[in-house]
Amino acid sequence: MTNNKIVINLALFGRTQSGKSSAGNILLGSTDFHSHFAPCSVTQxxxxxxxxxxxxxxxxxxxxxxxxxxVLDTPGYPHSNLSMQHVKQQVKAALKHHFGQEGLHLALLVQRADVPFCGQEASYPIQLIQELLGDAWKNHTAVLFTHAEKMEEAGFKENEYLCQASDTLLCLLTSIQHRCIFQYKKGNFINEQRMKILEKITEFIKDNNFQVLTFK
Structure with a gap:
């Protein structure tokens, strides 16, 4: 961070087909990450x-x-081709290589709004974040809900959705100071969505006094 420039470093975590790569493209305003529907894990x-x-x-x-x-895009887990140990080693090396002393501002746990957050599979990305970020993970993690338009189509507002969320999700949100963002895909409003999401992320980072996690 210089006097007139701020670089925000984000890492995406989440289950396979949660929309990590698509979310990364929205955050960047580009198509850097390969994203499409597939019956298997796309990000390798x-x-x-x-x-x-x-x-x-x-x-x-x-x-x-x-x-x-x-934005660092990472393979999801459970993965159709990669073991948990392989995913962990790969992400650990990438965090060190890309962010290193420069540091990570936020880990974004990407979760589909139309998929319940419960069971063993939901816990894998959280375990990965905890192991990679250490004791400070709670101060450097936020949840990004993708496919929020599905929630809206079902007649839920954001606060109503969160009130009816699983105990597992509510417990996670409590531990990370309720840092969460909803991402909607609405045709021509993608850039507007991007700016709203970045504003929210910037607020989280400001509240954290621009602290970063470094990787040696």
């Missing part, structure tokens, strides 16, 4: 994407701050 290895410089996003002391976002 970690990859980093960088957004262009965003102007007019925020100001500090009367000066315009330029924002850039870096």
């Amino acid at each position: 290895e970690c990859s980093l994407g960088r957004s262009c410089h965003l102007h007019g996003f925020m100001r500090r002391a009367g000066q315009e701050i330029i924002l850039q976002v870096q």
Whole structure:
């Protein structure tokens, strides 16, 4: 972070077919990550994407701050081809290589809004985040709900959805200070969604005093 530029580092975690790569593309405003429907796990290895410089996003002391976002996409688990140990080793190496001393601002746990968050499979990405980020994981994690338009189609507002969520999800949200974001896919409003999500992420990072997790 310099006087007039902020780089936000994000890592995406979540189950297979949760929408991580698609969410990463929305965050970057690009198509850096390969994303499509498939009967198997699509993402096979970690990859980093960088957004262009965003102007007019925020100001500090009367000066315009330029924002850039870096997103690390990771394989989901359970994975159709990779073991948990392989996924863990790969993500650990990628965090060290891409963020290292520069640090990670937030781990985004990507969860489909139209899939219940419960059972053993729901716990795998959380376990991975805990092991990789250590004791400070609660201060550096937020939940990103994808396919939120499905929730809206079913007649739920965001607060109603959260009130009826599983105990597992409610417990997780409590532990991470209720940091969560809803992502909607609405045709021509994708860029508007992107800006709202980035504003929310920036709020979380500000609340955390721009602290980062470093990887040696």
